[in-house]
Amino acid sequence: MFVPTTFHAALLMTVLSTICWGSFANTFKGTKNYRFELYYWDYGLGIFLIAVVLALTMGSYAGGPTAFLANLRAADGINLFYAALGGFIFNIANTLLVAGIEIVGLAIAFPVSIGIALVEGVVLSYALQPRGNAVLLALGIGMAVVALVLIGKAYGALRSGSDSVSRRGVVVCVISGFLMGIFAPFVTRAMTRGATLTPYTTAVCLTAGAFVGLFCFNTILMRKPITGAPVAMAEYFRAPAAYHGLGLLGGAIWGCGTVFNFVAASLVGVAISYAIGQASPMVACLWGVFAWKEFRGANAKAKGYLAAMFAAYVLALVLIARAYAG
Numbered sequence: 001m002f003v004p005t006t007f008h009a010a011l012l013m014t015v016l017s018t019i020c021w022g023s024f025a026n027t028f029k030g031t032k033n034y035r036f037e038l039y040y041w042d043y044g045l046g047i048f049l050i051a052v053v054l055a056l057t058m059g060s061y062a063g064g065p066t067a068f069l070a071n072l073r074a075a076d077g078i079n080l081f082y083a084a085l086g087g088f089i090f091n092i093a094n095t096l097l098v099a100g101i102e103i104v105g106l107a108i109a110f111p112v113s114i115g116i117a118l119v120e121g122v123v124l125s126y127a128l129q130p131r132g133n134a135v136l137l138a139l140g141i142g143m144a145v146v147a148l149v150l151i152g153k154a155y156g157a158l159r160s161g162s163d164s165v166s167r168r169g170v171v172v173c174v175i176s177g178f179l180m181g182i183f184a185p186f187v188t189r190a191m192t193r194g195a196t197l198t199p200y201t202t203a204v205c206l207t208a209g210a211f212v213g214l215f216c217f218n219t220i221l222m223r224k225p226i227t228g229a230p231v232a233m234a235e236y237f238r239a240p241a242a243y244h245g246l247g248l249l250g251g252a253i254w255g256c257g258t259v260f261n262f263v264a265a266s267l268v269g270v271a272i273s274y275a276i277g278q279a280s281p282m283v284a285c286l287w288g289v290f291a292w293k294e295f296r297g298a299n300a301k302a303k304g305y306l307a308a309m310f311a312a313y314v315l316a317l318v319l320i321a322r323a324y325a326g
Contacts, residue, residue, distance in 0.1 A: 014272075017276075021261075045247075046247060051206075089179050091217060103169030115148045119141060257280075
């Protein structure tokens with residue numbers, strides 16, 4: 001299988017994973033008046049299909065015992081279960097995050113949900129696989145959390161001062177962050193204990209778990225949505241083919257990012273790879289600024305927060321990279 005042999009190659013893969021994780025939502029923006037619960041069916045299928053394709057190509061390169069199919073047969077069953085369970089949990093967390101964004105907006109949802117997930121996921125992963133300088137890693141996480149708060153401040157500066165924050169929406173974001181932080185330790189466990197999984201096998205199992213989770217959690221949300229009216233499955237089949245294509249593309253983009261992140265983790269450790277990958281809100285913010293013009297006409301205060309956010313993320317990236325070298 002293909003794995004990076006130098007830190008710089010691994011760092012490039014984590015940066016690419018960040019770009020993918022922060023870009024997939026653009027495909028949903030390409031739909032009009034289309035419910036996210038419907039989009040998520042194609043998205044879930046897309047992340048699984050791309051994980052399988054990459055496992056059968058990059059993950060099977062040069063053959064041997066680490067090739068995807070060989071590793072799938074040789075790995076401990078409990079590790080296969082842990083990876084799939086991580087995907088099942090992530091699916092719930094990601095869906096709740098989107099619901100939270102719809103209720104309270106990016107200004108609250110991202111800092112609360114991703115902030116909790118970042119700290120929890122890195123701390124638990126580092127406890128299972130203590131690789132890298134703990135002090136520098138902690139400082140990097142701190143700067144990443146500061147950047148997330150600044151994203152919230154920037155979006156908040158665009159809101160009317162009279163806007164109220166839904167308590168229900170905040171609770172949804174807290175639950176999302178807690179669950180999103182849990183999936184990384186399951187991945188760490190699957191890749192570091194017993195007859196371990198390769199990054200590619202881990203990605204296939206995780207995305208399979210996420211896809212299976214659609215039939216449980218997404219089905220419930222369609223009937224009893226957190227926000228909006230119930231939606232029937234018949235609307236999925238009436239949607240334009242382009243919408244299904246966008247959902248599959250969005251899943252493929254996110255799935256590529258996930259595989260790259262896991263592959264990089266095989267060298268630098270899950271804690272460091274996951275921490276860098278969680279810079280994805282910065283990428284999403286860049287798309288919002290330059291592609292979707294979300295900050296058109298923004299005041300100086302909002303622009304100042306944006307500039308500070310980018311600086312904080314760059315510093316976080318430097319600190320986390322140094323954590324591996326340290």
